[in-house]
Amino acid sequence: MRIKVRGASGAQVLSLDDGATVADLMDKIGTVQELRGGGFPPKKLDLSNSSATLKELGVANGDQLTVVESSHGQQTSQSAPAPSTRPSQTVQSQPRSAAGAGGGGGGGASDQDVPTVPVGSGYLTLRVMEDDNSCLFASIAYAITGTVNNMFEMRTAVAEGIRNDPVEYNDAILGRPRDEYVQWILRESSWGGAIELNILSKTFGVTIQCMDVATGTVHTFNPGMDNFIAVMYSGIHYDAVVLEGGSETQTVFEGDETGFAVMEALNALQEKLKQKHYYTDTASFQVKCNDCGTILTGEKKATEHAKATGHTNFGEV
Helix, strand or coil, rough: EEEEECCCCEEEEEEEECEEEEHHHHHCCCCCCCCEECCCCCCCCCCCCCCCCCCCCCCCCCEEEEEEEECCCEEEEEEECCCCCCCCCCCCCCCCCCCCCCCCCCCCCHHHHCEEEEEECCCEEEEEECCCHHHHHHHHHHHHHHCCCHHHHHHHHHHHHHHHCCCCCCCCCCCHHHHHHHHHHHHCCCCCHHHHHHHHHHCCCEEEEEEEECCCCCEEEEECCCCCEEEEECCEEEEEEEEEECCCCEEEEEECCCCCCCCHHHHHHHHHHHHHCCCCCCCCCCEEEEECEEEEEEHHHHHHHHHHHCCCCCCEC
């Protein structure tokens, strides 16, 4: 079993026996007063029985725990933030103006270029991701775990989802042999899309609301969950949607009054972004394959070229 433990001083990946106990974990990380983990949303783990196995507590291979300092300076532990709480880490990312690349790349801008929409005492805006072909995974990682540093774990979750469901994710749906797709999506240069959003929404047990800037359409993945997150899709780029309120940043929402207000504000935010032309026309934009130099027009041609050649490194012309 491999789990990640994140604290104020950094993160470490621990390799433990499948039958590892609470005592075994404490031997690795030291005594802590509280641990949260065992799925999403994270729950408080019962540490009273040191001989209890981690599996009995709901901790599985690949889970993450985050050790934080309590208000009295003592260490407690907390994993991915529960809904309606501030992520354990914030991301200092720079907003971009128009047309970024999407599952891929694009341009940059200053903070003033990203619009906001009032929600209660706070405002809805974007946490803008890097234009590095991993923006979808970074957006979901930020919304779920509070840090973009877990973006590769998102790719791994997608790969596992495909491996575990050969019926839904067959060669025809994926557009290539399943094993080949799995290896492709694990590369940092590979873009993500609807397939990846669908898998991640089910993996983490949340609804993902994906707003298309150009059309105003909300694409809903895994509807009916108690909690939802939102991302903004600008043609070939994804950014996380956040609710800023004073010193707090919220990324996971419930189906309550605040959640309803967030969805209303999401529509208003899309309209403001569209007025600023914060999207790329995927039918007519030109991209260059940086692997072979071919100039391609439109997302369809770029996708066909990627499938035919295996090239995944694209940039806007």
